Amino acid sequence: MEKQPRLLSSKLVHKQRQVEVVLNSRILAWKEIESSRKRGSGLNDTSGTAHSRGVQVCEILAVQKTEEDESTNTRSQKKAKQYSLLYAHSFTVFYVKRTRQHQWRCSEVTFHCASQGLCEQWIQVIAEQLSLLANRPKSLLVYINPYGGKQCGQSIYEQKVAPLFHRACISADVIVTEYANHARDHLKTEANLDKYDGVVCVGGDGMFSEILHGLVSRTQTDHGVDQNQPDAVLVPCSLHIGIIPAGSTDCICFATIGTNDPVTSALHIIVGDSQPMDVCSVHHNNVFLRYSVSLLGYGFYGDVLTDSERKRWLGPARYDLSGVKTFLSHNFYEGTVSFLPAEDTMGNPRDKLRCRSGCHVCQHKPSSKDNQWEMSEEKEKFDKGDSSDWNVIHGKFIAINAASMSCACPRSPKGLSPSAHLADGTADLILVRKCSRLDFFRHLLRHTNKDDQFDHSFVEVHRVRKFRFQPQHQEPVSLEDLSETPKKTGFSPMCSAQTNCNYSSIHSSWNCDGEILPHTAIQVSVQCQLIRLFARGIEEQQPHCVFEDPCTLQALEPH
Numbered sequence: 001m002e003k004q005p006r007l008l009s010s011k012l013v014h015k016q017r018q019v020e021v022v023l024n025s026r027i028l029a030w031k032e033i034e035s036s037r038k039r040g041s042g043l044n045d046t047s048g049t050a051h052s053r054g055v056q057v058c059e060i061l062a063v064q065k066t067e068e069d070e071s072t073n074t075r076s077q078k079k080a081k082q083y084s085l086l087y088a089h090s091f092t093v094f095y096v097k098r099t100r101q102h103q104w105r106c107s108e109v110t111f112h113c114a115s116q117g118l119c120e121q122w123i124q125v126i127a128e129q130l131s132l133l134a135n136r137p138k139s140l141l142v143y144i145n146p147y148g149g150k151q152c153g154q155s156i157y158e159q160k161v162a163p164l165f166h167r168a169c170i171s172a173d174v175i176v177t178e179y180a181n182h183a184r185d186h187l188k189t190e191a192n193l194d195k196y197d198g199v200v201c202v203g204g205d206g207m208f209s210e211i212l213h214g215l216v217s218r219t220q221t222d223h224g225v226d227q228n229q230p231d232a233v234l235v236p237c238s239l240h241i242g243i244i245p246a247g248s249t250d251c252i253c254f255a256t257i258g259t260n261d262p263v264t265s266a267l268h269i270i271v272g273d274s275q276p277m278d279v280c281s282v283h284h285n286n287v288f289l290r291y292s293v294s295l296l297g298y299g300f301y302g303d304v305l306t307d308s309e310r311k312r313w314l315g316p317a318r319y320d321l322s323g324v325k326t327f328l329s330h331n332f333y334e335g336t337v338s339f340l341p342a343e344d345t346m347g348n349p350r351d352k353l354r355c356r357s358g359c360h361v362c363q364h365k366p367s368s369k370d371n372q373w374e375m376s377e378e379k380e381k382f383d384k385g386d387s388s389d390w391n392v393i394h395g396k397f398i399a400i401n402a403a404s405m406s407c408a409c410p411r412s413p414k415g416l417s418p419s420a421h422l423a424d425g426t427a428d429l430i431l432v433r434k435c436s437r438l439d440f441f442r443h444l445l446r447h448t449n450k451d452d453q454f455d456h457s458f459v460e461v462h463r464v465r466k467f468r469f470q471p472q473h474q475e476p477v478s479l480e481d482l483s484e485t486p487k488k489t490g491f492s493p494m495c496s497a498q499t500n501c502n503y504s505s506i507h508s509s510w511n512c513d514g515e516i517l518p519h520t521a522i523q524v525s526v527q528c529q530l531i532r533l534f535a536r537g538i539e540e541q542q543p544h545c546v547f548e549d550p551c552t553l554q555a556l557e558p559h
């Protein structure tokens with residue numbers, strides 16, 4: 001590890017102990033000065049060992065002159081006051097502290113200096129280092145859904161997030177949405193995006209989807225790209241998206257940060273983390289339908305969503321109830337799935353390469369920025385959808401799922417496809433063929449235990465760049481035309497002579513990130529790294545950020 005030159009080093013006081021404090025461009029480190037030298041100095045000496053601690057500069061949130069606390073009631077505070085006359089000037093450094101289960105908190109450390117000049121010098125040099133971190137946002141556009149989840153979006157933002165943005169000197173323009181699609185439409189047409197470094201969504205997955213659609217559509221319009229062309233190469237969005245979880249489902253936040261915690265999300269935004277993310281574009285007959293970042297599910301997950309939408313009054317319990325009902329219905333659907341396999345990726349859906357912070361598979365992926373790949377014949381074929389490379393499967397399916405990410409969430413910690421990647425330009429296409437109820441139950445059960453959910457004769461999984469689905473029977477012009485068709489309600493028997501059944505027995509619906517698509521025949525194309533989130537993926541281990549870290553020790557080595 002290359003040794004960084006010291007920018008500043010001084011003997012200061014921290015918690016009534018003399019410490020040597022050192023700053024280089026990567027680390028702020030401090031270490032107690034040997035205990036023997038402290039005796040007789042009036043400073044505390046409890047352990048006799050010299051602890052070194054440090055924090056990475058990129059995880060410092062702010063530095064400021066310390067507001068003096070006038071209350072000196074306790075004995076220790078009185079003692080503190082005595083020596084504070086000697087070290088009367090102090091500054092506080094606010095930094096990221098990792099706690100349990102991927103949660104981050106804002107911690108602080110205060111140093112006392114003997115002179116005002118020294119104190120100001122420390123504040124200035126640390127602030128200078130922070131100003132060099134170019135990825136940090138300075139100005140954000142925030143959309144709050146006041147009705148998401150438990151309707152706490154506004155108070156979550158005001159109480160937990162806004163004070164942190166203020167401390168980090170981030171300015172935020174806040175829009176509390178007044179109706180569904182307010183944020184999407186504002187982003188699409190009105191918002192002056194040049195003013196901002198990022199867009200923040202306070203809400204659940206539905207609200208995130210609004211921001212996604214608004215920002216991606218706006219970017220394509222600004223660059224003259226026709227979203228209705230299924231083979232159009234979309235232009236990546238320049239603004240990052242931050243998610244403050246405040247919905248009843250916050251799966252995108254969980255998948256990219258590892259926890260659903262507003263403070264953690266705010267801190268990832270402040271430090272300017274960047275997580276690229278693939279987006280699937282979904283078309284029907286050359287007409288753009290929607291974008292998806294997590295799950296496109298036909299059959300089982302489409303039916304669960306359709307049924308649960310009729311039970312919204314039940315709250316989140318509706319998903320469990322509809323899940324049981326759909327499982328007992330045990331419907332299957334006939335159709336043709338065609339897909340373009342992703343053959344040049346590092347991983348496959350059944351390996352153990354989980355997508356984590358700094359994922360090698362996602363970094364290896366040739367992105368649209370990779371000119372060589374852009375020019376290659378392979379790319380040309382890929383864009384044209386050269387049919388010789390496509391696989392075609394006709395069958396009867398209980399479920400057809402395309403997972404652009406693992407889809408892990410607190411309810412299903414492994415997710416639908418545990419090794420799917422956030423940003424490798426592929427989706428995992430999972431085909432669950434017609435099987436017995438018991439077999440399907442065994443398959444579902446494996447989402448919750450350690451067994452491989454793809455290790456069944458009736459399940460196959462393919463890593464794909466594009467896919468199409470054509471139902472066996474022609475669909476009407478639009479599913480909206482079916483509003484008069486009575487939906488199946490009870491636990492009907494399996495529909496074997498499908499032509500005799502009503503529409504809802506022979507067609508399921510596509511569940512596109514929690515929204516029902518209006519068509520069943522669709523074309524899907526994975527757009528590699530189309531957006532970037534203020535996130536870093538799930539960190540594998542909780543690194544020791546401050547204690548006896550090798551970088552910390554190196555920073556403290558005498559020069």
Ligand SMILES: Nc1ncnc2c1ncn2[C@@H]1O[C@H](COP(=O)(O)OP(=O)(O)OP(=O)(O)O)[C@@H](O)[C@H]1O
Pocket residue numbers: 144145146147148149150176177178179180181182202203204205206207208210246247248249250514
């Ligand atoms: N002011 C508003 N009034 C009504 N609906 C809104 C408003 N703002 C946003 N929405 C819509 O509310 C829907 C749900 O929002 P969100 O995802 O934030 O919460 P949720 O509780 O997780 O949602 P869900 O009910 O889908 O689980 C979104 O689809 C969004 O379009």
